Amino acid sequence: MEKPLTQHIVPGRKPLNLKEYEKVGGYQSVRKILKEMSPQEVQALVKDANLRGRGGAGFPTGMKWSFVPMGPDAPSPKYLVANADEMEPGTFKDRVLLEGNPHQLIEGMIVASYAIQASISYVFLRWAYKLAAKEITQAIHEAYEAGYLGNNILGSGFNLEMHLHTGVGRYMCGEETALLNALEGKRANPRAKPPFPQVSGLFGKPTIVNNVETLCNLPHIVNNGAEWFKKLGLTEDAGTKLYGVSGRVKTPGCWELPMGITIRELLEEYAGGMQDGYLFRGLLPGGASTDFLVEEHLDLPMDYGSIQAAGSRLGTGTMIIMDDQTCPVGFTLNLQHFFAQESCGFCTPCREGLPWVEKILMAIDKGEGKPEHLLTLDFHTKYLGPGNTFCALAPGAMEPLQSALKYFREDFERHIHEHHCPWSKSKAWQPSI
Numbered sequence: 446m447e448k449p450l451t452q453h454i455v456p457g458r459k460p461l462n463l464k465e466y467e468k469v470g471g472y473q474s475v476r477k478i479l480k481e482m483s484p485q486e487v488q489a490l491v492k493d494a495n496l497r498g499r500g501g502a503g504f505p506t507g508m509k510w511s512f513v514p515m516g517p518d519a520p521s522p523k524y525l526v527a528n529a530d531e532m533e534p535g536t537f538k539d540r541v542l543l544e545g546n547p548h549q550l551i552e553g554m555i556v557a558s559y560a561i562q563a564s565i566s567y568v569f570l571r572w573a574y575k576l577a578a579k580e581i582t583q584a585i586h587e588a589y590e591a592g593y594l595g596n597n598i599l600g601s602g603f604n605l606e607m608h609l610h611t612g613v614g615r616y617m618c619g620e621e622t623a624l625l626n627a628l629e630g631k632r633a634n635p636r637a638k639p640p641f642p643q644v645s646g647l648f649g650k651p652t653i654v655n656n657v658e659t660l661c662n663l664p665h666i667v668n669n670g671a672e673w674f675k676k677l678g679l680t681e682d683a684g685t686k687l688y689g690v691s692g693r694v695k696t697p698g699c700w701e702l703p704m705g706i707t708i709r710e711l712l713e714e715y716a717g718g719m720q721d722g723y724l725f726r727g728l729l730p731g732g733a734s735t736d737f738l739v740e741e742h743l744d745l746p747m748d749y750g751s752i753q754a755a756g757s758r759l760g761t762g763t764m765i766i767m768d769d770q771t772c773p774v775g776f777t778l779n780l781q782h783f784f785a786q787e788s789c790g791f792c793t794p795c796r797e798g799l800p801w802v803e804k805i806l807m808a809i810d811k812g813e814g815k816p817e818h819l820l821t822l823d824f825h826t827k828y829l830g831p832g833n834t835f836c837a838l839a840p841g842a843m844e845p846l847q848s849a850l851k852y853f854r855e856d857f858e859r860h861i862h863e864h865h866c867p868w869s870k871s872k873a874w875q876p877s878i
């Protein structure tokens with residue numbers, strides 16, 4: 446089984462330095478594109494490869510790049526930003542790539558920058574990723590020394606600056622337009638779209654924001670071709686994916702596997718199944734802002750189309766498992782506490798609605814809920830849904846809530862009718878609020 450993204454990552458061992466990375470073929474894709482390919486050819490290759498963004502929305506990468514103005518009259522400078530903010534609960538896949546092989550990310554950023562003719566690039570890094578910050582700083586320094594960054598890269602006439610920018614720990618900064626405001630030193634609100642960042646992004650100039658995992662795929666696509674990349678996937682989605690599993694499983698972790706592996710294989714073969722004494726109850730397939738799936742979905746492939754058809758989203762591909770001894774109300778409350786806390790407060794439905802949802806869930810969890818509370822929660826899932834708020838944070842928050850109300854409604858009703866949490870005497874996890 447090919448594992449292009451993680452083949453040189455050994456847990457617990459320092460990442461490859463520049464010399465070691467070059468020995469295993471590192472920076473070959475940069476030599477290739479600068480010598481043999483036009484920026485438009487790189488864009489076409491990535492489009493043909495059917496690479497979809499790994500940051501959560503799955504937008505086709507080549508198509509996203511194609512909206513950037515090109516040619517001598519295009520605004521300048523253009524920017525490329527690697528989104529390494531990774532604060533989605535349950536998600537720790539980019540961390541593996543950042544800490545494990547920082548040169549692979551830098552190489553991917555050079556490929557992306559060349560494709561859109563960006564001359565300035567940033568890694569926007571989650572503040573808590575201290576080790577990643579150290580490794581990336583060192584790798585950027587080595588890449589400058591070797592002439593892969595800076596002016597006239599490898600004598601090609603192409604120039605690229607690269608900077609590391611560390612955030613201050615807000616989930617909101619992962620949303621690409623809020624991220625751009627943060628990079629400009631402003632409050633991290635999202636921006637109105639249009640104009641899209643591809644046309645008017647950082648400092649009003651054309652900008653591409655791509656996820657770390659998306660960018661790390663680029664050197665391999667350039668070196669091996671679009672057909673090779675498409676064949677890595679088991680279903681119609683191309684490539685491999687860094688999948689993760691957390692919750693009460695025997696061996697939680699993160700694995701690079703072919704796109705389209707089933708949920709059951711991930712859960713049983715890689716995560717080792719449920720811990721002794723616990724049964725599977727449900728899962729969030731791609732981080733906290735995706736809809737719950739249940740037992741009947743276990744044989745679904747973990748790809749964009751299959752998970753969407755089942756009413757959820759692949760998201761970041763890192764699943765959170767809920768077991769039978771965890772209260773679904775407490776579980777949902779804990780997530781809503783996070784989302785309410787991370788709301789940027791810019792638009793009313795989210796600023797007011799999320800704390801209201803949290804308050805109602807807290808009352809239900811304590812046994813103080815009323816039957817009409819369920820209708821108020823249903824109402825919120827509709828009015829904080831897509832199209833009613835300024836960005837996707839609130840609609841994302843509603844995904845686990847609406848699906849919990851669908852699949853675990855009887856648990857909510859029991860809390861209300863019995864005036865207490867049926868799990869409260871078990872050793873189960875309780876929300877940390």
Ligand SMILES: Cc1cc2nc3c(=O)[nH]c(=O)nc-3n(C[C@H](O)[C@H](O)[C@H](O)COP(=O)(O)O)c2cc1C
Nearest residue numbers: 498499500528530531532619620621655656659837
């Ligand atoms: C609240 C919120 C947080 C987000 N956090 C991240 C993040 O940490 N990393 C990321 O790559 N994308 C995140 N996204 C998605 C980005 O807005 C954007 O779609 C992504 O970086 C694009 O990269 P891709 O096309 O390579 O997937 C977030 C979106 C929202 C609404």
Ligand code: SF4
Nearest residue numbers: 789790791792795836
């Ligand atoms: S939906 Fe929430 S996070 Fe997004 S802009 Fe509105 S208040 Fe801010």
